[in-house]
Amino acid sequence: MQISEEKVGSVLVISVSGRVEMFTSPRLKETILSHINKGEYHLLFDLSELDYISSPGLGVLLYTAKTLQDKKGKMILCSLKAHIHEVFKICGFEKVLPIYKTREEALKVFK
Amino acid sequence: MQISEEKVGSVLVISVSGRVEMFTSPRLKETILSHINKGEYHLLFDLSELDYISSPGLGVLLYTAKTLQDKKGKMILCSLKAHIHEVFKICGFEKVLPIYKTREEALKVFK
Amino acid sequence: MSAKKILTLKSRFEEIKKLNRFLKEFFKYHSLDTRNKLAIQLSLEEIFNNIVMYGYQGEKQHEIVFHFENKNNVVTISIEDDGISFNPLTRAGPEITTPLQDRQVGGLGIHLVRSQMDHLSYQRKNNKNILTIKKNVK
Amino acid sequence: MSAKKILTLKSRFEEIKKLNRFLKEFFKYHSLDTRNKLAIQLSLEEIFNNIVMYGYQGEKQHEIVFHFENKNNVVTISIEDDGISFNPLTRAGPEITTPLQDRQVGGLGIHLVRSQMDHLSYQRKNNKNILTIKKNVK
Ligand SMILES: Nc1ncnc2c1ncn2[C@@H]1O[C@H](COP(=O)(O)OP(=O)(O)O)[C@@H](O)[C@H]1O
Ligand SMILES: Nc1ncnc2c1ncn2[C@@H]1O[C@H](COP(=O)(O)OP(=O)(O)O)[C@@H](O)[C@H]1O
Numbered sequence: 001m002q003i004s005e006e007k008v009g010s011v012l013v014i015s016v017s018g019r020v021e022m023f024t025s026p027r028l029k030e031t032i033l034s035h036i037n038k039g040e041y042h043l044l045f046d047l048s049e050l051d052y053i054s055s056p057g058l059g060v061l062l063y064t065a066k067t068l069q070d071k072k073g074k075m076i077l078c079s080l081k082a083h084i085h086e087v088f089k090i091c092g093f094e095k096v097l098p099i100y101k102t103r104e105e106a107l108k109v110f111k
Numbered sequence: 112m113q114i115s116e117e118k119v120g121s122v123l124v125i126s127v128s129g130r131v132e133m134f135t136s137p138r139l140k141e142t143i144l145s146h147i148n149k150g151e152y153h154l155l156f157d158l159s160e161l162d163y164i165s166s167p168g169l170g171v172l173l174y175t176a177k178t179l180q181d182k183k184g185k186m187i188l189c190s191l192k193a194h195i196h197e198v199f200k201i202c203g204f205e206k207v208l209p210i211y212k213t214r215e216e217a218l219k220v221f222k
Numbered sequence: 223m224s225a226k227k228i229l230t231l232k233s234r235f236e237e238i239k240k241l242n243r244f245l246k247e248f249f250k251y252h253s254l255d256t257r258n259k260l261a262i263q264l265s266l267e268e269i270f271n272n273i274v275m276y277g278y279q280g281e282k283q284h285e286i287v288f289h290f291e292n293k294n295n296v297v298t299i300s301i302e303d304d305g306i307s308f309n310p311l312t313r314a315g316p317e318i319t320t321p322l323q324d325r326q327v328g329g330l331g332i333h334l335v336r337s338q339m340d341h342l343s344y345q346r347k348n349n350k351n352i353l354t355i356k357k358n359v360k
Numbered sequence: 361m362s363a364k365k366i367l368t369l370k371s372r373f374e375e376i377k378k379l380n381r382f383l384k385e386f387f388k389y390h391s392l393d394t395r396n397k398l399a400i401q402l403s404l405e406e407i408f409n410n411i412v413m414y415g416y417q418g419e420k421q422h423e424i425v426f427h428f429e430n431k432n433n434v435v436t437i438s439i440e441d442d443g444i445s446f447n448p449l450t451r452a453g454p455e456i457t458t459p460l461q462d463r464q465v466g467g468l469g470i471h472l473v474r475s476q477m478d479h480l481s482y483q484r485k486n487n488k489n490i491l492t493i494k495k496n497v498k
Contacts, residue, residue, distance in 0.1 A: 022373060022409060026280075033281055052398065054405045055469045062465045063279055066306040069460050070349055083398045090475040091468050092456025133235060133271060137418075144419055163260065165267045166330045173327045174417055177444040180322050181487055194260045201337040202330050203318025276465065307461055323445055327414065 002049075003031050011110045012040045013103070017049030020057030029060045036064075041073025044106050048079035058091055065097055078106040113160075114142050122221045123151045124214070128160030131168030140171045147175075152184025155217050159190035169202055176208055189217040225251070226291050233274050233284040233305075238267060241288070252292050258359045261338035262297060265355060268331035269301055269310075277305020277351070295360040296340075301353045308351055309344045310335065363389070364429050371412050371422040371443075379404060379426070390430050396497045399476035400435060403493060406469035407439055407448075415443020415489070433498040434478075439491045446489055447482045448473065 001024035006013045012035055020028055035043070043064070061077075068075045078100040080088065088094065100106035112135035117124045123146055131139055146154070154175070172188075179186045189211040191199065199205065211217035229244050231237040245266070249259045270286065278284050287302040315336070316329040336342060341356040367382050369375040383404070387397045408424065416422050425440040453474070454467040474480060479494035 021405065022376070029279060052401070054402055055409075055466070055472065058468055059465050062463065063306065065460055066463070066465070070307050081394075083395045086395070087398070087402065087472070090472060095457060096460040096463060132267065133238070140417060163263070165264055166271075166328070166334065169330055170327050173325065174444065176322055177325070177327070181445050192256075194257045197257070198260070198264065198334070201334060206319060207322040207325060279465075306465075309462075312462065324447075324450065327417075327444075 001028065003028060005035070008044075008107060009110070011042045011044050011107060013044045013046055013107075015046040015049065017051070019052040020050065020060070021052065021054045022056045025056040025060050028057065029063070032060065032064050033067075036067060036071070036073075041068060041071050042110050043068065043073070043075045044103070044110070045075070045077045046079055046103055047077055047084060048081070048103075050081065050084055053084060053087060058087075058093075061093070061097070074110060076100060076106045076109060078103050112139065114139060116146070119155075119218060120221070122153045122155050122218060124155045124157055124218075126157040126160065128162070130163040131161065131171075132163065132165045133167045136167040136171050139168065140174070143171065143175050144178075147178060147182070147184075152179060152182050153221050154179065154184070154186045155214070155221070156186070156188045157190055157214055158188055158195060159192070159214075161192065161195055164195060164198060169198075169204070172204070172208070185221060187211060187217045187220060189214050226289065229288040229290070231270070231286045231288070232282060233278045233286060233303075234282045235271065235274055237286075238270060241266060241270060248290060252297070252359070254297075254359055258297075258357060262299070262357055265335040265338055265357075266299065266301075268335055269353065269355075272308075272331055273301075273303045273305055273351075277303055277308060292359070295358065297357045297359050299355050301355075302350050304350050307346050309346070310353065311342055311344050364427065367426040367428070369408070369424045369426070370420060371416045371424060371441075372420045373409065373412055375424075376405060376408060379408060386428060390435070390497070392435075392497055396435075396495060400437070400495055403473040403476055403495075404437065404439070406473055407491065407493075410446075410469055411439070411441045411443055411489075415441055415446060430497070433496065435495045435497050437493050439493075440488050442488050445484050447484070448491065449480055449482050 001016065001018040001020055004015045016028065065075050076098045079102060080099060088099065112127065112129040112131050115126045127139065176186050187209045190213060191210060199210065227248065231240055245263055273286055284304060289300045291298045310332045313332055315333050317325065339355045340358045343354045345352050365386065369378055383401055411424055422442060427438045429436045448470045451470055453471050455463065477493045478496045481492045483490050
């Protein structure tokens with residue numbers, strides 16, 4: 001798993017690539033929470049390079065979404081590979097997390 | 112939490128005293144499982160000196176009961192203080208774990 | 223007799239020790255009996271551990287504030303945290319009547335709180351969970 | 361084409377690495393596509409982690425045995441463990457349609473397995489849980 005961040009206007013774009021599972025998801029959680037604790041409440045997750053995610057990783061995303069909802073922030077996902085999108089659908093994430101095809105479309109939503 | 116063991120015929124009597132909570136329950140679990148792994152499938156828990164138990168400790172007892180049921184063993188509790196008995200009732204343990212007033216009565220059941 | 227006390231803990235499991243020391247004093251001062259002591263202590267431990275585990279998912283620097291009051295033989299405790307929103311009153315209870323074979327290990331914490339307290343209320347206010355529990359100690 | 365393989369892991373989370381190495385070979389040999397690979401790998405990870413976590417509650421010296429077979433474009437995997445009895449087929453699914461506010465974090469593992477596999481069966485035999493999962497990989 002690699003994580004990289006980039007600020008685009010008021011939005012923090014977090015790109016997560018590789019594999020998010022039991023051993024890597026704690027680092028993802030810490031990274032995300034440290035941004036939220038610094039006041040970043042507009043998060044866009046660019047998942048174009050995400051190859052694999054299992055339930056600990058899904059838990060981190062759900063927890064992040066809940067935390068940001070509490071803080072009246074916004075969280076959006078974009079650019080999911082088809083097989084990852086499938087997993088998100090199975091978990092009912094589409095109902096609670098907006099998912100966009102491209103980074104451009106997603107960024108517009110924060111405007 | 113103190114744990115002490117005593118063999119009475121084919122029965123291993125495990126006396127647990129003091130407080131069983133998040134920090135002490137892992138030690139209780141390890142002790143119990145090491146006995147089961149050595150082939151002790153008839154366990155009597157003497158809880159006459161048990162003052163306090165919270166959900167991690169209740170989890171250990173339930174897990175032990177399940178393990179012994181799988182192995183066709185037997186697990187019985189005895190001599191609970193009234194306020195501890197209350198907690199066990201609330202958790203529905205009476206339905207899955209035989210509870211006896213005295214050690215003598217309980218030992219008879221293994222015969 | 224009325225008495226108000228406040229206790230603030232960090233979101234770490236070890237802090238339960240401070241809670242226990244505090245309760246020891248509180249119980250002594252108000253001369254509560256064994257049954258009430260156990261009910262209150264157990265409920266607070268379950269609530270606290272859940273907040274640390276699920277509410278903060280291991281984040282250790284948050285604060286959890288307990289307000290204690292004993293008035294007309296009712297102990298009222300409110301617990302405030304800024305973890306993710308969680309209303310324990312809306313949860314379904316665990317399956318406590320299932321046979322052992324099919325019974326899940328765990329899921330007892332909130333049930334223990336609800337069963338042992340005489341009254342619970344919850345609100346989300348200023349980004350905080352505020353859970354108030356009451357125990358009749360007459 | 362048919363091929364049978366057996367993999368045995370200890371009941372420790374780290375052993376997942378061996379499973380992943382094994383699967384890499386297996387997937388390559390049978391040239392499965394991305395979708396099927398993910399479905400199988402994810403299901404096995406969820407099942408394995410659950411066995412270690414709940415079935416053995418941290419006991420590390422037990423063995424979990426995986427039997428793999430690929431026959432007529434159906435991958436069949438059976439997973440055997442001697443942890444506490446647990447039949448994942450009888451569990452209610454998680455609440456995946458609840459609003460975010462009330463949604464629980466977690467509880468997705470078994471649901472992921474059931475949704476991604478084409479067939480599941482369970483039996484308890486000789487003190488063992490035997491879970492068999494099938495995936496149509498045509
Ligand atoms: N403070 C909290 N914040 C978020 N979720 C919580 C909180 N407390 C409890 N929960 C949720 O409620 C569930 C049930 O809690 P509990 O009854 O204590 O049993 P257990 O912790 O064994 O699951 C937990 O698994 C968790 O999903
Ligand atoms: N192998 C197992 N042995 C015993 N209990 C299990 C096993 N696998 C799963 N469980 C039970 O089923 C529940 C749901 O599992 P799962 O869907 O993976 O979600 P989660 O692990 O997040 O709770 C677990 O909380 C546990 O109580």
